[in-house]
Amino acid sequence: MTSKRIDQLRGRSAPLEMTEDEFRSLGHDLVDRIAGFLGSVRERAVTPAEAPDAVRAALGAAKALPEHGAPAGELLENAAELLFDHSLLNGHPRFYGYITSSCAPIGILAELLAAAVNANAGAWKLSPMATEIEAQTIRWLAQFIGYPADCGGLLVSGGNMANLTCFLAARAAKTDWDVRTKGVAGGPPLLVYASRETHTWLQKAVDITGLGTDAIRWIDADRQQRMDLAALELQYTQDVAAGARPFLVVGSAGTVSTGAVDPLPALAAFCRERQLWFHVDGAYGAFAAGTPDAPPELAGLVLADSVAVDPHKWLYAPLEAGCALVRHPAALSDAFSYHPSYYSFGGEATNYFDIGPQNSRGFRALKVWLALQQAGAAQYREMIGDDIALARRLFELANEHPELEALSHNLSITTLRYVPRELRESTGSEPTEVELNRLNQELLARIESSGYAFCSNAVVDGRYALRFCIVNFRTATEDIEALPQWIADLGRQTQGEK
Ligand SMILES: *Cc1c(COP(=O)(O)O)cnc(C)c1O
Secondary structure, eight states, X not given: OHHHHHHHTTTOOOTTOOOHHHHHHHHHHHHHHHHHHHHTGGXXXXXXXXXXXXXXXXXXXXXXOOSSOOOHHHHHHHHHHHXXXXXXXXXXXXXXXXXXXOOOHHHHHHHHHHHHHTOOTXXXXXXXXXXXXXXXXXXXXXXXXXXXXXXXXXXXXXXXXXXXXXXXXXXXXXXXXXXXXXXXXXXSOEEEEEETTSOTHHHHHHHHTTSOGGGEEEEOBOTTSOBOHHHHHHHHHHHHHTTOEEEEEEEEBSOTTTOOBOOHHHXXXXXXXXXXXXXXXXXXXXXXXXXXXXXXXXXXXXXXXXXXXXXXXXXXXOSOOEEEEESSTHHHHHHHOOSOTTOOSSTTOOOGGGSSSXXXXXXXXXXXXXXXXXXXXXXXXXXXXXXHHHHHHHHHHHHHXXXXXXXXXXXXXXXXXXXXXXXXXXXXXXXXXXXXXXXXXXXXXHXXXXXSOBOEEXXXXXXXXXXXXXXXXXXXXXXXXHHHHHHHHHHHHHHHTO
């Protein structure tokens, strides 16, 4: 029996294999479909806004695992239709939700190419060119934001993982006991300082690494949502007096909610004096550092011990691509390597499994590397600057509109709310604020289900706001100019039907 099977495997042809011609023909067909999809994105609804049941019905979610195979062409055609017709299109020019960008078409092709070679970028030997391309990409990303190009770094899945990677580097560097062997129980309680506007990656990081969320000292933000330095100093002084071990301050280079930039140069000085690790979460805003209109404080990220950036946000890379940058490359191997530092895989080769949490790794760098070259740094800065300019324009237009109230504008995030004319005079009073919060919450639901545009929400100074974030090279002036009146009209309808 076994030997018969072995005989049949001469000139093996497995069910998953494709001939060169089959692959070419299916590939051309799929690329044609994708081109049509990209070409029609502006005419499509931003989201079909279907209920989960409808999506499951379209999929045939109850279908059991097929025991027998099916033709690849039909499967690909069906998958493309399902996805094109039942997805939220973050590549739509009027998608302004969260911080999710339109992806560069060259990134789509890069993903195909990366999968074709299927390099395992965990070890140099398994991925010689992919590893070198990643190393070059890291240098270019550092250069783009003004960070020292001889820093250490690696690509990870996104901002959360980039921040966590830097967090672990900080933890290993700033404990005077062997925290990797003894754990956090081996020394005094470790403390981290961050503003209340910091992204939830920080809770996950202290949880995963055993510090626990009580290790976070939440520092109040000022009215512009930036960390309050005086509050930081006060808290720090109390903690040191109580015998705790502060080791890390996190500054945000663009908060996730309103895009506020913490006073990074002052935070850097604070950390330098006290020998604390200074980490900057630049997942959203770091790439704006080189643009002429960026807030000057953003330049302070060059002083950080580590920076998390997110190419799948403002570099318009398709998901997933985050990146951890660490000033001293050894801080990464000190945090992750299980080889003594004198042990090296053949001299100069980088083995990414040794400086980060992953073992086998995909080739995330290719899409970033290609897009950086396609546009070039100068035009990248221009695209980012254009997103900022459009967000500012939206703020101005909302400010001039009799039924809208512009609440904040930082980087490419503008927040605003609908205020009916009759409530205009009484804003700030409690009943009116409660009423406005509820009205704008309902308005957001209507915007989402409209299919015309998509935004998310923020709470600005206690007020429920509609939040528009432009990390979208497809958004044009006319898209932004049409928004205020459209929002006001929808606001009036929402109010009328209550
Ligand atoms: C988006 C974001 C994150 C998380 O990044 P992911 O890529 O979603 O994991 C962290 N911090 C900030 C400031 C962000 O904007």
